[in-house]
Amino acid sequence: MRKKIVAGNWKMNTSFKEAITLIEEIKKSTIPNGIELIVNPPFVYCQPLVQLLKSSTIKLGAQNCSEHQSGAFTGEVAAAMLQSIGVTYVIIGHSERRSFFNEPDETIAKKINQAIHSELCPIFCCGEQLSEREANNHFEIVKTQLENGLFHLSETDFKKVIIAYEPVWAIGTGITATSDQAQEMHQFIRTLVSKHYTHEIADNCSILYGGSCNASNAKELFSKPDVDGGLIGGASLKAADFIAIAHSF
Numbered sequence: 001m002r003k004k005i006v007a008g009n010w011k012m013n014t015s016f017k018e019a020i021t022l023i024e025e026i027k028k029s030t031i032p033n034g035i036e037l038i039v040n041p042p043f044v045y046c047q048p049l050v051q052l053l054k055s056s057t058i059k060l061g062a063q064n065c066s067e068h069q070s071g072a073f074t075g076e077v078a079a080a081m082l083q084s085i086g087v088t089y090v091i092i093g094h095s096e097r098r099s100f101f102n103e104p105d106e107t108i109a110k111k112i113n114q115a116i117h118s119e120l121c122p123i124f125c126c127g128e129q130l131s132e133r134e135a136n137n138h139f140e141i142v143k144t145q146l147e148n149g150l151f152h153l154s155e156t157d158f159k160k161v162i163i164a165y166e167p168v169w170a171i172g173t174g175i176t177a178t179s180d181q182a183q184e185m186h187q188f189i190r191t192l193v194s195k196h197y198t199h200e201i202a203d204n205c206s207i208l209y210g211g212s213c214n215a216s217n218a219k220e221l222f223s224k225p226d227v228d229g230g231l232i233g234g235a236s237l238k239a240a241d242f243i244a245i246a247h248s249f
């Protein structure tokens with residue numbers, strides 16, 4: 001059976017002190033059984049937070065990694081470096097990377113390869129812009145993102161991937177996709193996975209929803225059969241909200 005997952009994407013937020021306080025508060029909370037809880041802090045906090053989470057079931061993820069393995073790439077962080085300090089997940093293809101840092105599908109595919117090669121679990125993000133949904137192109141956009149960024153993986157490697165559907169118009173806007181809109185897209189994604197791989201692989205693939213998911217709407221979103229959890233931005237910065245979301249299954 002596929003995993004239920006709640007992952008917090010802290011983006012470029014928190015001072016180091018705030019990051020430690022947030023982790024301590026999350027650690028003190030009761031995490032429901034069978035839920036994988038992941039925090040994705042900024043790079044610089046990964047190593048100390050891995051240490052703080054050593055005795056905990058909470059997993060640590062990064063928000064990005066380089067498309068290259070190593071070498072003269074000033075300012076970049078390699079997947080292998082993250083793995084070597086105890087990071088287990090990495091977000092790849094977030095819409096903010098796609099739009100603000102001009103990351104095309106080809107770069108995202110290379111990052112996915114680096115993550116897999118370094119034994120990190122990729123959290124692959126996809127999702128359409130508002131104009132694309134208004135033009136009724138949202139299914140085609142997400143299909144292309146998956147085909148170009150992810151579906152080159154072998155069956156064995158694909159099994160390590162988590163998919164996050166994040167409609168861009170819902171990110172940080174307070175406008176959440178309705179649970180029916182989320183379900184419709186998640187089901188579409190699962191069907192694509194089933195066609196490219198196998199029914200069993202699709203059935204075991206966790207597909208998270210992201211975009212203004214919070215403690216008030218998580219239960220409704222997670223009640224849908226193809227929504228296996230959330231990738232949470234703003235609401236992951238408050239321990240009580242983040243934990244409440246983890247209790248929303």
Ligand code: 13P
Pocket residue numbers: 009094166170171172173174210211212213231232233234235
């Ligand atoms: P918000 O939850 O702040 O809308 O952000 C979602 C997101 O981008 C998670 O990766």
